[in-house]
Each structure stands twice: as C-alpha cells, then as structure tokens.
Amino acid sequence: MQYDYRIENEERIGTLGRRGIALTHEVMYRHYRRDEAFVREQMTEDVTWIGPLRAQYTTGVDNVMDILKIEEQVTFSMEGETFQVAYEDETSCLIFGNYTVTSDKETGLFIRTLQRVSFYYRLFGDRLKIVHMHLSHPYEYVEPDEVFPFRYGKEAFDYIQQTHQMAFTDSLTELGNRNAYEMSCVRMAHDVDSVRSLCLILFDING
Template identity: 35%
Template sequence: MKNAVNLTRDIIRLHYDRKLDEIIQYMDENVVWIGPLGSQYVTGVENVREILRIEQGIPFIVTNEHYSLLCEDGQTATVYGHYTVSNMGINHYFFLQDQRCTFIYRKERGGLKVIFMHVSNPADNLLGKNEDFPFAVGKKAYELVNKKIRQNREKPQRVKFKDAARGDHYVNLNSVLYIEAQHRKCQVKCLKRSFEIKEMISDVEKELPENFLRIHRSYIVNMDYVIDCCRYQVNMEGNIQLPIPVKRYAAVFDHLTIYYSRQLSKE
C-alpha cells in the first residue's frame, strides 16, 4: 500500500498530466472536493469526474513539490502540501501558479481512498484588470515575463539599414517598436523617433532576430513591446494597435505564446 504522502504526490501529478481515469480509482464514492474555482465545490466521485473532464485538454508541469503528513490513526491519514503548476502556452493557455492542498484518506483493505481534498491558490498576488495586463493574472507570471523582456531589451542588437536620406544607417533594434511597409520602402518606428529606409519589408524581415514577428503583410513587430494579442490586433506599448488579418490570427497568437513561454523556460 502506498503511504498517504506518496499517494498525494501521485494524484497531483496524475491530475496535471490529465490522466483522469487513474485519479478516479483513488477516490471514495462520496469524496468531497473543494477547489479554487466557484464550480469546484462538489460531493461524489461522478461529480468530481464531470468537473475534471472539462480541463483534460490542457496539461501542466508540476514543480517545487512539498508534501507532509499532518496526522494519522488506524482509520484515516491527512496530508498537506504545496507545489507550482505551469503551462507553457499549450492550447492558447498561459499559466503559472503556486497552489496548496489538503487530502484526507480513509484506510480500506484495498488501500487508501480520498474522502476529502481541498486545493487553493494564494489570493494576495493577483494583478487586477486595470493594470498592465487586460485580464487578472498571477503576479509571479507577470513579473517573470517582464523580467525576461527587460533582459532582452538590454542586449545589444544592431542592424544596418539603407536609410532613405543618409545611406547606411545603424539601428539599435532594442528601441524599435515595429516596422511598417510603405510601397518599396519601410517606416521604422522607434521609441523616440521614426525614419524611412529604402528596403522592402520582405528583405528587412530576413535580417531581424527572433524577437521580431511579421503579423501582417505591412507590419513587423518587436514582440518585447507587445502587451497583448486579441481579435484581431496586437496592442503595444505607447498605446499602439496594429491589425492582424483574420486568417493569420491563430498563427500570430501561437507564435507570441511560444515566444513568451521560451522566455520563462530560460529562467
């Protein structure tokens, strides 16, 4: 028989690996589950199954686990712990959250059965919708992404353009917000200025590093200055909105998500 601490670790991992049937085998028929969402206050194994089924398409990674035995007697065992779950942009979903849990088990002849489980998220570290992100988001995720973006901006990235007025022109790419095509020329929009270059946007695109993304036939954006992506535009620092074609939206969204996820994975 698995002890209660190891079984708790297994259940958490199975849950975030989205192995629902394997989780259910450890549940008592009358299990009570209280989770962090309003809908996650249910009694009975079939109600638990129904709620968990909704989440099966979004797997997570579990790290920083720590579980402890609170108490144990001849009939029950109680375990508490904490861990971090994260998602790196799979299925258009980004998430990084610390969680805490409590599991109570009944000892049966065939092994331990969960009779009560409670999972919660800390509520003192959320950013509201009126801040830099247009939706409520964990402060930890927000700070990690922005730390990586700040580091990217500090790296020297210089490229030579053919300036329309002065010939060769060396530009610090960290200051470039976006580049806009204008017939056979381009307008380079920087934080504090803009200038025209005698190059086609398709040629410019080939010279740019991975933090630049072509979102439209006429626009290349510096992803380090993108605040969010919504139908059908990107919102950038400086209150700038740039369009995304409907047919290109999903690909742009995925590319942005993957880019920010990579910044986190470098931590």
C-alpha cells in the same frame, strides 16, 4: 530513497503517512497529465471536493470528475513539491502541501501559480482512498466556470507572443531583426558540437 518531492516532517511520520504523501504526488501528477481514469480510481464514491472559489464544492465522484473536465485540455508541469502529514492513525491520514504548476507551452496559455492542496485518506482493505480533498491557489481572476484562470492565461499568452513578435521582427518586412539574428547566433554557438555542417550568408543592404 529519492523523491520528486520534499517531506517536511519526514522523521515524525509513519507508514500510512508516507503512503498518503506518495499517493498525493501521484494523483496530482497524473491529474495534470490528464490521466483522469487513474485519478477517479483513487476516490471513494462519496468523495467531497472543495475548489479555489468560495462556491466551488461538491460531493460524489461523478460530480468531481465533471468539474475536472473543465481543464481536461490543459496540461501542466509541477515543480517544488512539498508535503506534510498533519494527522495519521492506523486507518487514515491527512496530507497537505504545495507546489508550483505551469501550463505547458502547447496549451496556448500562460498560467503559473502556487497550488495548495489537502487530502484526507482512509484505508479500505489495503488501499488508501481519497475521502476529501481541497485545492486552492492565489489567483483572483478565476471565472465562475473555471478551475484555473484560463481566460486570463490566454490573454497573458497572447500578450507574450505579441511582445516577442515586436521584439524580434522587423515591422516593415516581417523578417527577423538584429535581436533575432543575435539570438540565432547564440543558439548556433550552443549547438555547434551537434552540427555536422553549417553555412551562414550575410547581406548588408543599407543604401
């Protein structure tokens, strides 16, 4: 079976553990694509949540969803997912793992970090539901009203944009410089098979 994630102790886990890992992957993927209706549906009413900062914890699905609204306008891509089953029995399982998240370019932010998670699930009828979850990451720049360092990410994005502008734009004319020309040539060479027609005009205006 093909996964979008890696299971470290796959040979030692049972059916419930596999379901827990699959649901953890799905919950976090949907969360970062901002399908919060799906995420909410997977939680118990008295779910507990612990965030990356010491003071970030709450109980109750409504309170958790209020916290998740902090980042509802920012989408992320996930990669390198790895999960393990720490515990499972006939009615519950504890899943933990990590992955890398990167803010999508359209957000106007640059945030890339290792996210660590643990989820505790219990069976309710035939459904696994989240009873407790803990999310953390190594950033030290998170403000009290943030889940991710959004202000720091905005500053990093702006810096990258400014640096790119300086590297590829002539400061006097604000036109593309030699770096921009060479990059354009590389792009055209890469796409040449899909280009039906092309015209290139060069002017050398030295002197």
